[in-house]
Amino acid sequence: MNVLALTDYLGNVGGAELSAREILVGLAAHEEITSVTAVGGDLPGVDRLDFPGVDLAPVEISRYQENIPDLVSDSVLGRRLARTARQYVDDADVIHAHHQRSAFALTHLNTSTPTVATVRDFWPICPISIYSVNGRQCRGCDADLNACLQNQGWDGPESPAVKAYLRLKRRHNRGVLTEFDANIFIADHIRKTVSQSSAVADETNVIHNPVEVTFEGNPITTDHPRFVTASSLVDQKGIDVAIRAVGHLDEFQNAELVIFGDGPQRSSLESLAASVAPGQVDFRGRVDLQEVYQAMAGATATIFPSTWEEPFGRVTVESMSLGTPVVGSAVGGISEVIDDNKTGLLFPPGDDAVLADHLESLCKETEFAASLGQRAREASKRFTRESVASQHYSFYNSLVR
Template sequence: MHVLGLTDHLGNVGGAEISARTILSGLAVRDDVDAVTVVGIDDSDAKRLDFDGVEVVPVDPPPGADSLPDFAVDLLVERRLARAARSRAADADVVHAHHRRSALALSRLDVEPPTVATVRDFWPACPISIYDVGGERCTGCDDRLNDCVAHQGWDGLTEPGVKAYLLAKRRHQRPALAAADCGVFIADHIRERFAGSVELPDYTETIYNPVDVDTDVAPADFDAPTFVTASSLSESKGVETAVRAMGRVVEEFPDARLLAFGDGPQHESLEALADDVAPGAVEFHGRVDPEAVYEAMAGATGTVFPSVWDEPFGRITVESMALGTPVVGSDVGGIAEVIEDGETGLLFPPGDESALAEHLLALCRDSSLREGLGDAGRERAADFTPARVAEEHRALFERLVGE
């Protein structure tokens, strides 16, 4: 079997690109896969990922892309990707687009092999890919466009033009997924959100993201209850909830700490909040190497993932499980899909600082709870190993080729 992959970026831009690289490289080492090729945009400002065993076909980004509107870049990139992929599709048994622009490029191809588009966020229904308005689930541009524009700060004199732009981008994106022979979703809740509102391919399947964690890291040695959160410091990530919960935790465990890794627009306001509600209990470490996060997480009492929006997947949930550290997450999106409450982790209503505090206190008090959740989490994490996810993709491709 020869797999032709399309990716928006060959560089290390984010988790989506790392997932695509991991899947393609995982396929390349299999004895039942003859060859793997990837066509992707070669960003000069991002270090290229190492696609072990994969033939890499770099595509130059459009000139001046950094200064163009996102929609214009979409149109240029999808054409470039489609042009580069078209000449190689004849030798492929399956063509797999891993991201939004890649899926748009896929819809421009008229090729014989079956085509697959992976959906990693809400782009088929939402022009800005988040399908969320201030932490509330969006019901679509037909009735929430005004709220969305206001929430993003795009209202004002340019508002009519912004709305026209978003609607045009939405119209362009919506047919792309249905043009594929198969849609792969990285979580069931994304597919369920689209049911009845977006035309889907005749065949769809859920295959979770691969998560590759170095579980041999040396755990940090903490002498007091310590919790870790790692994300952007932005409103949607709900770190404020974790900070407020720590105010309750330190009443019973004065030495308890929350280590916050990451940066973002709420950094200063969160530091001020921490000084107010939990003085000295929250440490902001900014952006650090993943290994430093893993070391802290491996030695922590628990990991906190307090997002208030529907995380498409939630990689940190699985990373914590793989390290044997109990994870406490919001009962939303991919977080709730990965965690079985009380079995492989603990869930709490998004934004509910009291419920989160009770979970954190329970972990501080009960070592058997920590051990039980940690052991069950390790078992659950085995469902997301790169080898397991590569096998699921190969089996899917086999079914499509057979049909």
Template sequence: MRVLHVNKYLHRRGGAEAHMLDLAAAQRRAGHEVALWGMAPADTREQPGDPGVLHGVLAPALELEPPPPGAAARVRAAASTVWSVPAQRAMAAALERFSPDVVHCHNIYHQLSPSVLAPVRRRGVRAVMTLHDYKLVCPSYQMLAGGRPCQGCVRPGLAGPLQALRHRCKGSLGASAVVAVESTLHRAGDAYGSLAALVAPSRFLADVLARAGVGDGRVHVVRNPVGLVPAERLVPAADRRGLVVAGRLSPEKGVDVAVRAMAHLPGAHLVVAGDGPARADLEALAARVAPGRVRFTGRLPAPEVEALVTGAVAVAVPSRWYENAPLAVTEALVAGVPPVVSDLGGAPELVRDGVDGLVVPPEDPAALAAALRRLLVDPAAAGRMGAAGRERVAREHDADAHVRRLEEIYSGAATPEPAPVRAPSRRRASARG
């Protein structure tokens, strides 16, 4: 089968790009012909390295952050996020060159826009899309407003996207208006209606889509594939020490909850791997509540993060937002280390509470501390949880099985799994909306 993957960025920039590139490699191993198409790199440091990139017919680079200078340029950039004629033309040329059997979209918002689906539809090519975030429902991607979980947009019809204006979920009224208008026009015009299937990595995301009336009869829940840490790099449970938080240091990640939990864990040590806008505040907080017991490493290469995780008793994932399929959780599971996660979004689906990790209420340092203490005082039990999680993720997130499942979705042989329409649980609901 000839598969064309479409994403605005083609270098290893974030989770969506890593997923696409690893999936393309797995599909090639399975015998498929795979090509990649997206936006031309704006920077020489962003040169895509995948051999299947369709150079010469890529969409022109479009930089939106920071916004281009000048009012006219900003208006043109905003208009292109609704419908990009240059990206549409470039996609037509890519289809002419590669002639795919299926087009698999990932993050096409803003820089490419759903305009790229028009030539795919005209050629009669089947198109599917993996959803790496909540953009089809929430104009700001994250279901966050004012740094807090928000479900204001999770409602059918055009009233949903317009909640971005009410909550100013992009900060300023102007920025919120741009994304609200964009999403409203896309929903009104059924811009993503030609997609034959939507792939959701979590049941939570599938449920959000159902409650918003998006993608009815087209949603498939397919867990993201992961690779296990090789057995020779695992650390015996008896030799593991301390706790780890790994990821971007931004408010929604809740790293401050983990730091405050350390005040309830005298003698315990926490390593925070990552960087971001909240780092300075977190360092100041750690100096107040747990002096000398929280170490900040900054951003580290993947092998060093793996070494930290495999050597820890537990990994804390104290998010205060609806993470879809958090990488920090699966990174712990593939290393045989139990994660302790907030009961929000898709994270609890990855952890069987008390079996291969622990689930705690969000925004509760004392509850997080109690869960971490349970693992620290009984490293053997923590080791058993980690082993159970590793066995489960090997079975349910196998890369080859993921490729086979996608083959069924590509061909139309897979049966959609619509999420039940139900009210969110008390813990997972938001006070907003």
């Protein structure tokens, strides 16, 4: 089988690009795959990711394209990706667009070859790809646009123009998934949410992101309970919930919370920590990934307290791969990855009291915590590059036949 892949960027832009790279490298190593060709954008000044075994067809992107309204840049880049992809269409058995712009590129290819588009967030129904307002699921632009603008800080004098632009972008995005033979969603909650508000392809599948963890150091252990969070310090990540929960641990006042990451909420979170959990919270900021893994591997648990529908939640799988259980909010992709009371623990989003109860149980029941970690490590194997690539091949095969 010959696979033609379209990806927005070949460079190290973010988690979506890393996930696509892992899938393509895994497919290139699959015994039933003859070739994998990746057509993707090349941003100046951004290091290109390594794609062993994959034939690359880069499309040069100028910086100006990233500084124009994304509705326009989506169209421009989509057409440029399609122009290059046409050179490889005739030899392909399946064509797979891995991101939003590359999905638009796919609409410009006139081909009978089976086409697949991956949906990694809420872009088909939400013009800002988030579909969340003040920590709750959005009800759509018709109902929540004013609240959305206020939540994003866009409710100034220019708000009428912003509203018109967002409505136009939403109309542009909705329904595009039906132009493909199949859609892959990286989580079932995304498939359900998108399907409720927009038409999708006749064939759909859920294949979670691959997560490869290379841990080169030794776990940093302590003689007291220690919990870890790793995320941007923004409201929807719920870090305040984790801080309050640790402050509730009256029987374990030596418990520590290590917070990796930075963001606009850092100052307010530091003030909160000084008030409700004095001396128990350590803000580390942005550090090398291996330092995060060292702390995570030796921690009692990782806390993932997001209050919004995380599309997937890479941190969950990273922690599981290191044998550390995750205590996560029961929302979005987090609740799909964690098997409650088997590979981790779930709590209602925003509920610091229930989270504190879970943390206390892990402090008291060390054997239970260890068993969660062992089962988590085993469960994480379904997210390896090889496993996820095999799932993609099986789905391609069902379309080709």
